[in-house]
Amino acid sequence: MTHAENDRSAALKIRGMTYPLTLQLSLYADLLRVMQGIAPENVYVVVPWANFVPQTFRVADYGAFFRKARRAAEEATGAGSGEHYPEPTEHCDICRWADACQTRWRKDDHLSLVANISKSQIAELRAHAVSTTKALAQLPSPFPWKxxxxxxxSFEKTRAQAHIQVSAREAGELLYDLLEVVPDTGLCRLPEPSLGDIFFDIEGDPFIGEHGLEYLFGYHYRNEAGDYVRLANWAFDRNTEKAIFERFMDFVTSRREQFPDLHIYHYAPYEPATLKRLMGRYATRESEVDRLLRGNVLVDLYTVVRNAVRASVESYSIKKLEAFYGFVRATPLREANVALTALQVALQVNDVVSVSDEIKAVVATYNDDDCRSTEALRDWLEQLRTEIIASGTAVERPAPEKDEPSEDLSESEARVAALIGALTYNVPVDVAERTAAEHGKWILAYCLDWHRREAKSNWWEYFRLGDLTSEELLDEKAGLGGPI
Incomplete structure (x- = not known):
């Protein structure tokens, strides 16, 4: 009799066999081989969203990859290989040694401290004996090699970023430069402010359940009197996740009837990506999401900032920029992170009852801070735009986009929606709650418009890539940038 590895700790990580999980489980299997003298045929992962039924993975399928990775690790850590530097990785965000590494990087003036620098740029700079932020900042302009x-x-842009960071560090003050105005990028992406504008932020966790959960939709706007109105909608299961998504889309649709020129401001691409993902997951509000994207209603201030301002920050996170526009958070970030962790862990293990009102209040305030900060950032960017125009430089607004599909398409959508509604009547939202017959009806219903939905996703991606600058395309895996 042999033992097979049954790993519950991996349950919160698995979304298909990613290579870190492959190595982890393969190592467990190899340790068992040494202990019992025979290798297990399979390894198993127990996941809570599948009623704790083990998922099976055949060890031999990953054996060659594991042996290659192990051999490389053994060679790298072998005797006489010297000290290994703590290079930044994705794991740094959750590593207990992060503070020690941060101290080391600052002491060494590590190149990773330069905002938006890539690993390939760091490697090339080191190959030319440029190994510190200050050394990079002191390189001549134009860039001295191909x-x-x-x-x-792109290297010149990174050099300039290092220069402003080093200058600010030595001067002991915040610094920023306004970048050259280029049509259709930067400040030229700012639409005319509207009384109907919405400021939007989503809180979610990809490790809740099999597909993650968007557990808080937060957004605010100004009423006719200019007073601040805050909305925060919570979801702790699939039914309410669908409901808060639909509630937000219905709110936006209704508000656009009153304010056709409104825009939805957010920071970084998470919000539009989430709206598209939820639209696909629940096959609902497809036309409404499509109209937001067609009409460029969603405004990502991160892309505006990156192409409008060079700031003395090590990261262009909105929290790092707040000092420039004087925003002060109501909830300290450390306190917010503690509450976020407690909430997400409770949801990951399906222990919703342990989520106290105090934890929810802290997370809601943190989310509200993000929304208010987004509005304050928009106002600061508008101020910079005004200053540039006053200096004699034109800064155009983006042209309005048509958001309505053709009349024939609208009629087709209405007919399909009616059929879907009839087929899915009383079918539970959560797949785990459906019978086999109900799930079959659900699949049949959403086959009706499958091809058009898939084509729509491809067009969304096409236009997303088309909005990127040539430099941004260089770092975009889905697109091509530079001379080709």
């Missing part, structure tokens, strides 16, 4: 990968312009 990069092996990427454009000289």
């Amino acid at each position: 990069p092996d990968r990427g454009s000289a312009a």
Whole structure:
């Protein structure tokens, strides 16, 4: 009799066999081989969203990859290989040694401290004996050599970023530069402010259940009197996740009837990506989401900032920029992080009852801070735009986009929606709650418009890539940038 590895700790990580999980389970299997003298045929992962039924993975399928990775690790850590530097990785966000590494990087003036620098740029700079932020800042302009990968312009941008960070560090003050105004980028992406504008932020966790959960939709706007109105909608299960998504989309649709020129401001691409994902997951409010995207109603201030301002920050996170526009948070970030962790852990283990009102209040205030900060950032960018125009430089507004599909398409959508509604009447939202017959009806219903939905997603991606600058495309895996 042999033992097979049954891993519950991996349950919160698995979304298909990613290579870190492959290595983890393969190592467990190899340790069992040593202990019992025979290798287990399979390894198993127990996941809570599948009623704790183990998922089976055949060890031999991953054996060659594991042996190659193990051999490389053994060679890298072998005797006489010297000290290994703590290079930044994705794991740093949750590593208990993060503070120690941060101290080391600052002591060494590590190149990773430069905002938006890539690993390939760091490697090339080191190959040319440029190993610190200050050394990078002191390189001449234009850039002194032709990069092996990427454009000289992208390296020049990184050099300029290092220069402003080093200058601010030595001066002991915040610094920023306004970048050259380029049509259709930066400040030229700011639409005319409207009384109907909405400021939007979503809180979610990809490790809740099999597909993650968006547990808080927060947004605010100004009423006719200019007073602040805050909405926060919670979801702790699939039914309410669908409900808060639909509630937000219905709110936006209704508000656009009153304010056709409104825009929804957010920071970074998470919000539009989430709206598209929830639309696909629940096959609801498809036309409404499509109209937001067609009409460029969603405004990502991160892309505006990156192409409008060079700031003395190590990261262009909105929280790092708040000092420039004087925003002060109501909830300290450390307190917010504690509450976020407690909430997400409770949801991951399906222990909703342990989520106290105090925890929810802290998370809601943190989310509200993000929404208010987004509005304050928009106002600061508008102020910068006004200053540039006053200096004699034109800064155009983006042209309005048509958001309505053709009349024939609208009629087709209405007919399909009616059929879907009839087929899915009383079918539970959560797949785990459906019978086999109900799930079959659900699949049949959403096959009706499958091809058009898939084509729509491809067009969304096409236009998303089309909105990126040539430099942004260099770091975009789905697109091509630079001379081709």
